[in-house]
Amino acid sequence: MRHSQSTIKDKTDxxxxxxxxxxxxxxxxxxxxxxxxxxxxxxLFPILWIVGSSFNPGNSLASSRFIPQNPTLNHYINxxxxxxxxxxxxxxxxxxxxxxxxxxxxxxxxxxxxxxFNFKFKKTALLSVMILQIFPSFMAMTAxxxxxxxxxxxxxxxxxxxxxxxxQIPFNTWLIKGYLSSVPxxxxxxxxxxxxxxxxxxRYVVFPxxxxxxxxxxxxxxxxxxxxxxxxxxxxxxxxxxxxAIGLFDMINGNASNQYTSFAAGAVLVALPITxxxxxxxxxxxxxxxxxxxxx
Amino acid sequence: xKNPKIAAFSSLILWGTGQLYNGQVGKAIFFFVLQIGTLxxxxxxxxxxxxxxxxxxxxxxxxxxxxxxxxxxxxxxxLTERGLSAGDNSVMLLIQGIIAVILxxxxxxxxxxxxxxxxxxxxxxxxxxxxxxxxxxxxxTWENSFEYLIMIPSAFMLLMFVVMPxxxxxxxxxxxxxxxxxPPTNLLDWVGLSNFSRLFSLGNESGTFxxxxxxxxxxxxxxxxxxxxxxxxxxxxxxxxxxxxVLNNKRVKAKKVWRSVLILPWAMPAILSQLNFQQLLxxxxxxxxxxxxxxxxxxxxxxxxxxPNNPWLPRMTIVLIGxxxxxxxxxxxxxxxxxxxxxDIYEAAEIxxxxxxxxxxxxxxxxxxxxxxxxxxxxxxxNFNNFGLIYFLTxxxxxxxxxxxxxxxxxxISWIFKLTLDxxxxxxxxxxxxxxxxxxxTISAWNFTRTKSFKxxx
Numbered sequence: 246m247r248h249s250q251s252t253i254k255d256k257t258d259x260x261x262x263x264x265x266x267x268x269x270x271x272x273x274x275x276x277x278x279x280x281x282x283x284x285x286x287x288x289l290f291p292i293l294w295i296v297g298s299s300f301n302p303g304n305s306l307a308s309s310r311f312i313p314q315n316p317t318l319n320h321y322i323n324x325x326x327x328x329x330x331x332x333x334x335x336x337x338x339x340x341x342x343x344x345x346x347x348x349x350x351x352x353x354x355x356x357x358x359x360x361x362f363n364f365k366f367k368k369t370a371l372l373s374v375m376i377l378q379i380f381p382s383f384m385a386m387t388a389x390x391x392x393x394x395x396x397x398x399x400x401x402x403x404x405x406x407x408x409x410x411x412x413q414i415p416f417n418t419w420l421i422k423g424y425l426s427s428v429p430x431x432x433x434x435x436x437x438x439x440x441x442x443x444x445x446x447x448r449y450v451v452f453p454x455x456x457x458x459x460x461x462x463x464x465x466x467x468x469x470x471x472x473x474x475x476x477x478x479x480x481x482x483x484x485x486x487x488x489x490a491i492g493l494f495d496m497i498n499g500n501a502s503n504q505y506t507s508f509a510a511g512a513v514l515v516a517l518p519i520t521x522x523x524x525x526x527x528x529x530x531x532x533x534x535x536x537x538x539x540x541x
Numbered sequence: 542x543k544n545p546k547i548a549a550f551s552s553l554i555l556w557g558t559g560q561l562y563n564g565q566v567g568k569a570i571f572f573f574v575l576q577i578g579t580l581x582x583x584x585x586x587x588x589x590x591x592x593x594x595x596x597x598x599x600x601x602x603x604x605x606x607x608x609x610x611x612x613x614x615x616x617x618x619x620l621t622e623r624g625l626s627a628g629d630n631s632v633m634l635l636i637q638g639i640i641a642v643i644l645x646x647x648x649x650x651x652x653x654x655x656x657x658x659x660x661x662x663x664x665x666x667x668x669x670x671x672x673x674x675x676x677x678x679x680x681x682t683w684e685n686s687f688e689y690l691i692m693i694p695s696a697f698m699l700l701m702f703v704v705m706p707x708x709x710x711x712x713x714x715x716x717x718x719x720x721x722x723x724p725p726t727n728l729l730d731w732v733g734l735s736n737f738s739r740l741f742s743l744g745n746e747s748g749t750f751x752x753x754x755x756x757x758x759x760x761x762x763x764x765x766x767x768x769x770x771x772x773x774x775x776x777x778x779x780x781x782x783x784x785x786x787v788l789n790n791k792r793v794k795a796k797k798v799w800r801s802v803l804i805l806p807w808a809m810p811a812i813l814s815q816l817n818f819q820q821l822l823x824x825x826x827x828x829x830x831x832x833x834x835x836x837x838x839x840x841x842x843x844x845x846x847x848x849p850n851n852p853w854l855p856r857m858t859i860v861l862i863g864x865x866x867x868x869x870x871x872x873x874x875x876x877x878x879x880x881x882x883x884x885d886i887y888e889a890a891e892i893x894x895x896x897x898x899x900x901x902x903x904x905x906x907x908x909x910x911x912x913x914x915x916x917x918x919x920x921x922x923x924n925f926n927n928f929g930l931i932y933f934l935t936x937x938x939x940x941x942x943x944x945x946x947x948x949x950x951x952x953x954i955s956w957i958f959k960l961t962l963d964x965x966x967x968x969x970x971x972x973x974x975x976x977x978x979x980x981x982x983t984i985s986a987w988n989f990t991r992t993k994s995f996k997x998x999x
Contacts, residue, residue, distance in 0.1 A: 270792075273790075273792060274792055277787055277790055277792055277793055278793075280787055281787060281788075281793070281799050281803075284784065284803060285799070285802045285803065287865070288802060288803055288805055288806055288865070288869075289802065289805070291814065291817055291818060291821055291865075292805060292809065294817075294821060294828060295813075295817050351694060351695045351698070352695075354691045354695075355691065355692065355695050357691075358687075358688045358691055358692065362687075362688045364688050364689070370692075372986065372989070372990070374699075375985065375986065375989050376982055376985070376986060377699065377703050377704065377707070385703075385706025385707055385709060385710045386961055386962075387632070387709070387710065387713070387961065387967055388636060388705065388706035388709035388710060389702070389706050391632055391633065391636050392636060392701070392702075392705070392706070395633070395636070395637070407698065407701075407702055408702055410698060411698040411699055411701070411702035411703055412702070412703065414695050414698065414699060415699075415703075418695075442683075442684060442687075443684060443687040443688075444683075444687065468810075471810055472810050472811060472812050474812055474929065474933075475928070475958075490812055493813070493816070494812075494816065494933075497816060497819075497820060505820055508816070508820075509817075512813045512816075512817065515810060515813065516809050516810060516813055519808070519809070519810055520805065520808040520809050522808075523804070523807065523808030523809075524801050524804060524805075524808050527800075527801075527804060527808075527873060528877075530873075531873050531874055531877040532877070534874060534916070535874065535877060535878070535912065
């Protein structure tokens with residue numbers, strides 16, 4: 246009897262509690278979703294504006310609309326027919342791919358060495374590699390300009406490829422070294438005991454294990470030429486040799502009149518694939534950054 | 542029996558001869574070719590065979606390089622009967638000199654290795670009486686010096702494209718390379734520390750910009766740089782944290798969709814977003830002003846990025862855009878950490894009676910902070926040099942007449958960019974670069990030497 250009474254009392258307590266906590270629950274839900282919606286609007290507004298403008302009939306910033314009244318593909322057609330846009334796209338793509346390949350090759354081997362071997366001056370080399378990446382490379386613009394002038398590499402894509410490759414070595418090496426410290430040493434040690442040379446161990450044992458971090462390094466390096474502005478501005482002078490960054494910059498800041506809508510169309514065509522890569526690969530990219538941060 | 546001293550001595554004079562003495566032909570040829578190559582470069586790039594009086598200027602790549610770095614050239618171009626004669630170009634001389642010195646250092650290193658190798662091999666042979674063929678040596682070396690050999694291509698690229706330009710701009714800080722003194726018309730001189738004393742106004746500045754204008758500008762720009770870097774690191778960090786907490790709340794459905802939307806500013810190329818904001822916030826034609834005017838929120842357009850009367854408006858606009866660009870990165874990182882925290886910990890905490898709040902403050906937050914703190918410092922360093930955010934939004938403007946070639950929103954890096962590209966004051970720009978390097982370098986090196994892998998890995 247006592248038992249049943251107490252359960253009844255419990256039940257009423259719980260229902261009162263439920264009412265209160267349900268109310269709290271509803272409020273929390275509303276608060277959470279409101280916050281998410283507000284943030285999404287803030288994030289999406291500028292992005293949707295540029296997408297909308299690219300379909301806008303007018304040419305200028307002043308007449309651009311959020312949702313165009315008579316959507317048109319003219320800017321895209323104009324971009325492809327009357328400018329070097331496709332050429333810039335190809336240039337940037339080419340530079341990005343070559344930079345990526347060179348860099349993956351150089352920094353994996355370097356990361357392997359720093360991660361696995363002990364040799365003279367290792368600590369010094371590591372520290373100087375880290376300090377090198379701090380110095381913003383474009384402060385050395387004058388020297389680089391004269392260097393490429395001397396070797397006749399001005400207005401040449403190889404100058405950019407060499408610069409991006411060299412400039413990314415320190416950070417990538419650091420990332421890969423950090424990642425390697427989470428790969429058990431026993432694996433390659435046993436391979437070496439079985440008579441594999443250092444190169445074979447690297448090629449057949451360590452390299453396959455580093456795939457996640459290598460893909461991270463590959464993606465981040467691939468992205469550099471799409472974003473960089475200063476070096477192409479310094480080195481490339483012919484319009485048909487431009488990369489996308491300076492080509493698009495000139496559309497709204499050049500001597501010619503402001504072509505915001507053409508810029509918008511061009512930006513959409515660049516941003517679309519890159520954004521997709523980042524959104525789809527976000528999990529791996531985040532893992533890569535964390536590998537560099539915590540273990541590094 | 543081989544005498545190590547004979548081997549070493551002969552290699553010292555003629556490279557590779559010690560190796561030949563040891564019976565290692567392949568290696569001998571390698572070192573010999575290197576020595577001959579070095580000498581040929583020096584001889585062929587110089588004008589040693591002119592029937593003129595000897596001059597350092599006529600020496601080859603290495604000789605002229607060293608002479609050039611010491612003197613920075615001695616002869617300007619002068620008008621002769623045959624037109625303008627080619628004088629010394631100090632900048633070319635300086636750069637070629639740096640390259641020559643770097644290469645010479647490497648060559649001297651090889652020279653040393655060559656002598657040491659001759660000595661050691663001869664000693665080994667005389668002790669064991671077994672000669673090692675070059676091929677056998679090659680195999681052994683590949684295995685023993687694998688780590689050094691692999692470093693060569695990267696080291697070479699770093700030397701050429703990172704170290705050499707760095708040394709150059711470091712040295713320029715001690716010259717008078719500026720718009721009043723431009724090679725090839727003029728020669729540069731070593732001026733010691735006078736650029737530094739000019740910055741800290743220890744010298745007597747005369748001319749257009751008198752007094753302590755350099756120091757005045759520098760201090761203002763520096764303080765704003767620090768403030769800017771702190772704000773655009775710390776606010777996105779905590780906003781990202783907050784957003785990650787919201788996103789990871791178990792009540793939120795369709796997490797993937799929300800995250801994919803909120804991550805967009807990070808996923809989009811930053812330069813495009815920055816240029817886009819520059820257009821959207823345009824004072825005269827910008828759509829944001831137009832919209833606010835139409836809605837009746839404001840009566841007259843707001844000059845978000847160019848208000849000359851209120852420098853804090855453009856500054857704060859920049860910080861806000863920096864937050865827009867920066868928070869998704871931290872949000873993504875932190876929600877990555879949060880999802881990776883084992884569920885067991887929370888279950889154990891629940892059993893012990895910890896409520897949601899306690900779980901957050903005692904479990905989630907400490908784990909997230911310890912995982913992301915190193916990135917906070919890296920992010921500060923990169924914001925300190927966040928050129929794009931300033932240059933693409935305001936170009937450093939609005940103009941401040943009390944500053945020397947700097948605007949209200951200029952940070953050090955964009956000021957340097959202007960000093961270099963627009964004003965051609967390479968000497969002062971180099972001084973500023975050194976200061977940035979010292980500040981950021983100290984912070985980063987400190988951060989770096991504290992990490993686990995540096996302590997145990999090296």
